[in-house]
Amino acid sequence: MNPSIFNTLTRKKETLRPEQANEAFKIYCCGPTVYGPAHIGNFRTFCVQDVLRRTLEASGVKVTYVRNITDVDDKTIRESMKLGMTLKDFTRKWEDKFHKDCDALNMLTPSVEPRATEHIAEQIAMVEQLVKSHHAYPTADGSVYFKISSYADYGKLSGLDTSALKTQNVNSAGDLNSADEYERENVSDFALWKGYKPSDGENFWESPWGKGRPGWHIECSAMAAKYLGESFDLHGGGIDLCFPHHENEIAQSACSLNVKSPARYWFHSAHLMVEGQKMSKSLGNLYTLDDLIAKGYTPMQVRFTLIAGHYKQQLNFTFKGLEDAKSAIFKLQKSLLQILENLKLTKEDFSEMISKDVKFDGTVFESAWNALCDDLNVPKTLGEIFTALADKSAPKTLEDVKALAGLMYALGLDIFADKQEASSESAPEEIRALAQSRWQAKKDKNFKLADEIRAQIGALGWTVLDTKDGFDLKKS
């Protein structure tokens, strides 16, 4: 079964098929701007895209996945200069951190991950092409702007009324859009190339219009065309990129490459709220992965939380939600362990089964898979998984377990990544000795002493949990 998604361009749910049958499905996603640690809002988008890619793969489609690194823009330049670092050293540092976080969140590595600064020539070539075809014009300050009035379909993706746009001189905050600053012909014309300013420091490249640097939108168009061709299958990003970023990309590509739209499917995921509020630094509710790990949550719990809501739906991120995810994962582990035991299989066996080569048809998890293929309905998928797991009337077969492993591949949930609560081995010798003496007291039916020792252990920050024939120690 081929997965479907809601295509922003057509405003319809569509089945995803590669343009050329038997060829790879080509995806381009806008990657991070590396000027600091990515936050969970960024990761919501990237995790959802990861699920899309994995689901396509599990459906038997080959995928080429390109996600760029934006390593030059106002923020990267400003922050690197503030620290006295070269732009490259600065951005590589945050790029490495981004990759570390992605790995922790069990995201697959992109097929290609191009950096904007390593594709300046391609960007300049595209801008030249646009200038030559009169879709763009240079200005006195050495910048080049795209002329949106030269492209009739501008605004089609985001449903923008361009006639209103052209006369719009005031933004939502009531401020005058500083149209004159760069001598733009029209306020809505956007920069393809930015002329050099002293505040750019050492960060500039030579171009036919003098030294400067590329505008933000052109990098994606140039790199997507280079690695995926003039037209590819799907372009993704956060909903905020729909306008103006993707709108501008379409305009650039359409006018320089002579295609209607660079991508046939446009995939946008909704934003993340935190405790009901927009996430922002000023509200102090902007979390990075490390922030959550420091609070004792695991990357897998974070991933579960980020993908558990539908991608088109705004997700309200809460710590209660993180707790819920923790319990849900634990429940999943327990049910699965029971099934594996019945089949005389181990966790390791299951881990080896996690693969994109799966058959879902005829298994108890067929409906879960169908839900995932239906516009990436992860909440329903999870519901179907739990329902199937709980259905005692259908004993699970090896094929069922393999199908579940396939679903775990698609969702990117490494279900045993989180150890089931720390166990006795990690406890200090002192605690273990105490626990041992309590166990002896208990066996001697000296419950008073046993409870005293338990209280003592509790005071030292550990909890004793009795099992059938022994005990576990847990950090409390």
Add this chain to the structure above:
RNA sequence: GGCGUGGUAGCCAAGUGGUAAGGCAAGGCUCUGCAAAAGCUUCACUCGUCGGUUCGAUUCCGACCCACGCCUCCA
């Protein structure tokens, strides 16, 4: 103002023209000294409000209320 999304149990969240998946939390029971765990089990006559269409609407239509997002470089 323009465009768009959503309002389903305490919280999160699917869904369908015929009377509401799932997760979390909570309650009850069983079980072991106790505790925890585990197992079993209960938990929306109701789907923002008001009208309309229909034999029948949470699901279709209209109006209204509320929340949220985008509107020039924020995933």
